[in-house]
Amino acid sequence: MSAERVAVVGIGQTKYAAVRGDVSLPGLLREAAYRALDDAHMTMDDIDAIVVGKAPDFFEGVMMPEPYLADALGAVGKPLFRVHTAGSVGGSTAIVAASHVESGVHERVLTIGWQQQSVSEAMWALSFPIPFQQQLVAGAGGYFAPFIREYIRRSGAPDDIGILVALKDRLNALKNPYAHLHEPEISYDSIKESFMLWEPIRYSETCPSSDGAFAMVLAGEKAAEASAAASGVNPAWIRGTAMRSEPATASGRDQISPKAGQDCAADVYAQAGITDPVADIDMVEMYVPFSWYEPMWLENLGFAPEGEGWKMTESGRTRRDGDLPVNCSGGVLSTNPIGASGMIRFGEAAMQVRGQAGDHQIDGARTALGHAYGGAAQFFAMWVVSSEKP
Amino acid sequence: MRDVAIVSVAQTDHRRAVPELNEVEMIQPVIQTVLEQIDAKISDIGFTCSGSSDYLAGQAFSFVMTLDAVGAWPPIVESHVEMDGAWALYEAWLKIQSGHADTALVYGYSKASPGDLPRVLSRQLDPYYYGPLWPDSVAMAGLQARAMLDKGMITEAEMAEIAHRSRTSAESNPHAQVKGSPSVDQLLAEDYLSNPLRKHDCAPVTDGGCAVVIAAGDRAREWADNPAWIRGIDHRVDSHNFGARDITRAPSAALAAEKAGVSDGQVDVAELCAPFTHQERILRNELGLGDDVEVNPSGGALAANPIMGAGLIRLGEVANRIMAGDAGRGVAHATSGHLLQQNLVAVLEGSS
Numbered sequence: 001m002s003a004e005r006v007a008v009v010g011i012g013q014t015k016y017a018a019v020r021g022d023v024s025l026p027g028l029l030r031e032a033a034y035r036a037l038d039d040a041h042m043t044m045d046d047i048d049a050i051v052v053g054k055a056p057d058f059f060e061g062v063m064m065p066e067p068y069l070a071d072a073l074g075a076v077g078k079p080l081f082r083v084h085t086a087g088s089v090g091g092s093t094a095i096v097a098a099s100h101v102e103s104g105v106h107e108r109v110l111t112i113g114w115q116q117q118s119v120s121e122a123m124w125a126l127s128f129p130i131p132f133q134q135q136l137v138a139g140a141g142g143y144f145a146p147f148i149r150e151y152i153r154r155s156g157a158p159d160d161i162g163i164l165v166a167l168k169d170r171l172n173a174l175k176n177p178y179a180h181l182h183e184p185e186i187s188y189d190s191i192k193e194s195f196m197l198w199e200p201i202r203y204s205e206t207c208p209s210s211d212g213a214f215a216m217v218l219a220g221e222k223a224a225e226a227s228a229a230a231s232g233v234n235p236a237w238i239r240g241t242a243m244r245s246e247p248a249t250a251s252g253r254d255q256i257s258p259k260a261g262q263d264c265a266a267d268v269y270a271q272a273g274i275t276d277p278v279a280d281i282d283m284v285e286m287y288v289p290f291s292w293y294e295p296m297w298l299e300n301l302g303f304a305p306e307g308e309g310w311k312m313t314e315s316g317r318t319r320r321d322g323d324l325p326v327n328c329s330g331g332v333l334s335t336n337p338i339g340a341s342g343m344i345r346f347g348e349a350a351m352q353v354r355g356q357a358g359d360h361q362i363d364g365a366r367t368a369l370g371h372a373y374g375g376a377a378q379f380f381a382m383w384v385v386s387s388e389k390p
Numbered sequence: 391m392r393d394v395a396i397v398s399v400a401q402t403d404h405r406r407a408v409p410e411l412n413e414v415e416m417i418q419p420v421i422q423t424v425l426e427q428i429d430a431k432i433s434d435i436g437f438t439c440s441g442s443s444d445y446l447a448g449q450a451f452s453f454v455m456t457l458d459a460v461g462a463w464p465p466i467v468e469s470h471v472e473m474d475g476a477w478a479l480y481e482a483w484l485k486i487q488s489g490h491a492d493t494a495l496v497y498g499y500s501k502a503s504p505g506d507l508p509r510v511l512s513r514q515l516d517p518y519y520y521g522p523l524w525p526d527s528v529a530m531a532g533l534q535a536r537a538m539l540d541k542g543m544i545t546e547a548e549m550a551e552i553a554h555r556s557r558t559s560a561e562s563n564p565h566a567q568v569k570g571s572p573s574v575d576q577l578l579a580e581d582y583l584s585n586p587l588r589k590h591d592c593a594p595v596t597d598g599g600c601a602v603v604i605a606a607g608d609r610a611r612e613w614a615d616n617p618a619w620i621r622g623i624d625h626r627v628d629s630h631n632f633g634a635r636d637i638t639r640a641p642s643a644a645l646a647a648e649k650a651g652v653s654d655g656q657v658d659v660a661e662l663c664a665p666f667t668h669q670e671r672i673l674r675n676e677l678g679l680g681d682d683v684e685v686n687p688s689g690g691a692l693a694a695n696p697i698m699g700a701g702l703i704r705l706g707e708v709a710n711r712i713m714a715g716d717a718g719r720g721v722a723h724a725t726s727g728h729l730l731q732q733n734l735v736a737v738l739e740g741s742s
Binding site for chain 2: 003004024025055056057058059060061062063064065066067068069070071075076077078079080081082083084085086092095096099100102103104105241242243244245246247248249250252253258259260263264375376378379
């Protein structure tokens with residue numbers, strides 16, 4: 001079976017902020033959707049199906065909000081589909097949208113990921129006790145901190161690697177006008193002096209809580225070429241998509257470098273013909289909500305041998321002038337509307353290979369990896385996009 | 391298009407409440423059964439997709455734990471929709487159509503019993519205008535039934551007949567929760583629950599779930615003597631502005647039925663997800679099903695309504711009848727949102 005070729009031909013995002021009180025929930029989504037449609041030189045009438053994704057409905061207090069949003073998204077009379085796969089959902093949603101086109105069933109699909117986190121308190125929404133289940137305790141940071149400590153113990157990494165990641169990503173965010181956090185005064189010392197939240201994660205090494213939405217238009221080969229001819233912007237061709245899941249608790253499971261992440265990377269690289277990830281991939285948008293996850297994912301994704309991811313970070317290889325730029329947009333550390341965060345990674349990768357990333361563009365980026373993870377580091381979604389048609 | 395079929399179906403014995411089990415414990419035997427029926431293991435499955443709702447579970451990321459019921463180790467290719475399992479089946483069908491998988495496990499489940507379901511469902515309404523009024527799902531459906539009565543589309547006696555027929559049919563369904571019915575006259579003598587709806591007009595509150603295996607081509611023929619081939623499947627949504635549209639219609643159901651090819655052949659059986667008696671009439675109209683079509687021989691949602699699984703069960707019930715040789719071609723329907731706002735329609739067919 002050979003699937004239909006699929007490309008990203010339209011990208012739009014909102015300005016991210018702690019509170020986007022100037023728009024309603026549908027208004028927030030339409031801000032991103034219209035920008036993506038404009039970019040694709042299409043209108044809502046051109047769209048065959050809409051695929052949306054977001055993290056828990058409790059965050060906005062609307063149960064399964066997609067029927068409510070049907071009118072605002074131009075979905076009336078069309079298929080409207082809702083994905084939810086924890087923190088990886090933005091990436092999974094993009095993959096499900098791609099599946100709509102790859103299958104040959106639909107030609108032009110609008111996909112949107114969002115979260116309006118200002119409506120609730122994410123940390124405590126994730127922390128309430130449930131009978132029979134392990135309690136998360138004090139939000140995601142409290143859950144992931146022990147894994148990070150174990151990574152530091154195993155790898156012998158110096159204790160300031162997290163500071164270097166946070167400094168890099170927050171400085172990168174200054175070149176991204178949509179990023180939530182713009183902190184021109186940030187420095188190594190200011191991060192080091194920020195208060196410790198969950199040892200070893202400091203306040204400035206953790207993601208913010210954001211309102212925002214990200215949208216893309218995906219199209220089959222013919223529609224993609226027509227759109228590119230109209231817009232004058234090269235499509236980002238999807239060269240591979242992969243998803244993997246593993247249980248939160250399984251004997252033999254390694255939470256530090258989960259097998260699901262390794263398998264997912266191997267799968268997406270095989271589809272995209274990538275044999276040497278560092279050489280074959282020009283830039284990565286990686287899901288790093290806590291600074292130390294950059295070196296951890298560098299190893300999990302095969303960019304560095306086990307225990308040596310931190311050396312890539314320390315030597316500056318993941319900076320925008322390094323040989324493997326990571327999170328030129330500022331990443332999750334600078335912008336985190338949870339349900340959109342994965343799609344932002346996928347979409348920023350597509351923006352890079354389309355040459356439309358503005359001030360944070362990596363010159364000559366042709367192949368990029370978008371990465372997202374969720375749950376207890378157990379759900380993974382990845383795609384490889386390229387300026388070249390497969 | 392690849393030929394894709396339902397080859398195995400399993401469901402819980404549906405109950406009003408299953409307080410002694412959590413969701414993992416409730417759905418695990420169903421997943422085990424659906425695989426055992428075809429001598430398959432999770433390693434034989436190329437893609438897994440489930441449907442459930444955090445609002446029903448009362449917990450963020452509730453679906454994460456049910457991965458334990460699947461036995462997702464080593465890691466599996468897996469996804470989840472915050473929709474009825476019927477839409478999880480749609481995602482799996484797309485995955486197989488795109489060539490990324492040949493087989494898929496699909497499941498949908500919920501425990502509605504811990505909450506006040508009609509009030510919980512009111513949280514699915516627009517949060518700025520409808521939501522703050524807390525209109526519960528039964529009151530919403532009552533408005534729809536009233537509009538139909540006023541237009542002469544149905545009578546209260548006909549609604550009671552639908553309830554009586556469904557629950558009488560459910561007597562032969564070993565999984566059904568509500569079986570058997572008083573006479574239509576006795577039903578009509580009951581008080582209103584939410585005028586013009588009486589208790590018999592409403593689906594029960596149910597804890598339960600369903601699992602299905604689908605497979606492409608030869609793999610389907612290996613796993614089933616008579617696979618239930620998915621000849622068409624489509625879903626559509628209508629406007630949420632209930633005050634601005636005719637709520638006695640469900641245009642999205644008609645459109646999905648047209649795209650799925652319902653009228654391209656004879657319909658031997660139809661399983662329609664109508665949680666309220668009057669909604670069966672709307673769906674019959676929109677799907678163009680004549681009076682000769684047997685509807686809901688399982689008893690339908692009126693006999694058991696595990697939300698998030700009830701639509702997938704409709705697909706499973708039609709598939710079972712085809713696989714058993716009792717029907718040649720059938721139609722299955724799933725719904726989401728209030729007042730049949732979002733609808734999925736599938737056409738299933740045997741080989742002969």
